[in-house]
Amino acid sequence: MRWKKAGITVGVVAGVFLIMKYAVPVMLPFLLGWILALAVLPAARWIAGRKICRKFRFTEGGVGAVLILLLSVGSILGVMWLLQALSAQIGRLISLYPVIKREFCQIIGQCCIQVEHTVGIPARESSQYIYMQLDHISSSFLDGSQSMEAAVGSMKKCVVIVGGLILCVVSAVLILQEHGEWKKRFSSLPVFKKTRTLLKSLQSGIAEYFKAQIKIMGIIILLCIAGLFLLGTPHFLVAGLALGLLDALPVLGTGTFLIPAALVLALRGNAAGAVGCIALYLVTSCVRQFLEPRLIGKKVGVSPLLVLLSVYLGLFLYGGAGFLLGPLSALVIYGILREWDLLDYGKSE
Template identity: 30%
Template sequence: MGKPSKKQKKILLIVGITGVVYVGFKYLLPLVIPFLAAYLFAICLKPSAAWIQKNLYINLKGKKRYLPIGIIGGLEFLVILILAGVGVYFGVEKICREITLLSDNLPVWIENLDYWMTGQCHSLENAFGLEPNCLVRLVREILAGLKVKIKETAMPFLMINSMTVVSYTVKVMIVGVIIFLGTILSLQEMESLKQRRQNSIFWKEYDMIGCRLMQAGRAFVKTQGTILLLTMFLCALGLWILKNPYYIILGIFIGLLDALPVFGTGTILIPWAIIDFVRGNFASGAVLIALYLICYFMREFLEAKIMGNQMGLTPLESLVSLYVGWQLFGLLGFILGPIGLILIEDIIEAYENKEFTT
């Protein structure tokens, strides 16, 4: 068998590195995500923790005694969690007040819906010469049967998934404790870890991957933050055009919903538009559909554009990597796809330039 050609070597290199990155993301990354998160938190907390450690000490027998930087970082972590919890509490309280206000109008909406449905049934009865109120009784029977069916289906679903929710909650708590302890230990041992990394024969690989992860993290936060604010603004503006009295709170709610996995602006806007079309409010329905399309294409464009610029990918490469990552890893693939692509490109380039040879 002859010696592989340059093209064959390049193909083998691409396939090999791609396979290694995929296996690492698929099987290794889930095991180390809590510790990566802890290390990133430690990096963020280190400057302030180091400043506090330097300026907060006690003199004991003529010697300065400093608090361990890990303890300081842990206390900072707890303060941040408490502040975040307070913010979430007041945010949820505000939303609950708005929901209560909206619920005051619910009986009126139900009455209007019942009046509209009854009118439509009577119109159909007159048009087809049917017995008076026969369609009204039929619709009410269907709704009653649907109510019973939902109850019968919901109870087993809740019973089955309640244990899943409890198990998931316990796992989240355990992971949270691991991240908290990992942050403290990472702060305490950061210099030692840095020294080990520099003395390792794989220090170039560590440095490349670390830099790319930090770059990808900044790009993701910037992208999602920009999209979140723009979505809130566009939704609030669209609802203000429709003269909705709750345009601010609804705009914020739809923007936050769009930032969550699985959900999107269409979760609210599309059913709302359909209801408006059915009720004959075509202008309002058209505005809601237009608003959904604007938010959808804005997200698709900005995710490809901003993440691509921040991570060194073209908009097309970023879009392709987002889609491939989604297909391979699900929702997490929206982050892993671009990171995987730039890691593959950088490692291939480094090996071709013989940067990893010792």
């Protein structure tokens, strides 16, 4: 009946929202472990099927555990190398602090002079006010109690992240060990068959979603490189690549850099550069808003309007993570309604 299907649909939507909002953050290490196990399983199955592995009776679970441990060690070494490189770059940046400070003071002075010519506020007074506010900000950052609280909070977050990663690796190994037993136990259940079909469709939809995001990111990177080249920006290739990657991050976008840059250029009297930054921001934003629903909707098989609505509602309901959780929730809801024949309200039971 129509009302029954409508009620079930409302329940599905509410259930998916509650799971994504509250259960997914708690179960995230296990979900990541499950994804890691599924990613390693084909390679583990292929290696375990080799003649030498069959001779020594290596199982899929054992081979998969070794692969996961090797990936974990490689990831740890990669992170350590990145941290070492980052610390070296930070050391160089600290050594250049006097030069950066001098350049920053020159920029503030030029902006204050431009404000004096435009508004009439003396440059000396405005610059003194800015320096005074910067002193207040730096003193608040260097305050002992706040610094200690920030350090303790950072340590807690690091412990939680490291613990979650360890739990992810352990759960992935255990899932590989018990994968075959679970499959034999639940494969005959009708719910398992529908759930398996749903997961396959979700896997395909998520893969197409990320493919579309990569295509959009590539187009944005090319636009940023071309725009910065036309604006005469030095190192426009690196800057354009960084802007394109920034645009792919949830909530941020190219406006995080281009709007403040336009403001600084306007205060320094470079009206053409400021207009160029604003124009580049508008172009990249419009291109993303135009391409995102069409590419994702075309690949996933959902209306572009619904894709755009899912991104908006995701940001509104889940915060910054809604950039991913919104479309994912829409895919889950659509898959459940399709697998359980709840989309056709004109069909009576």
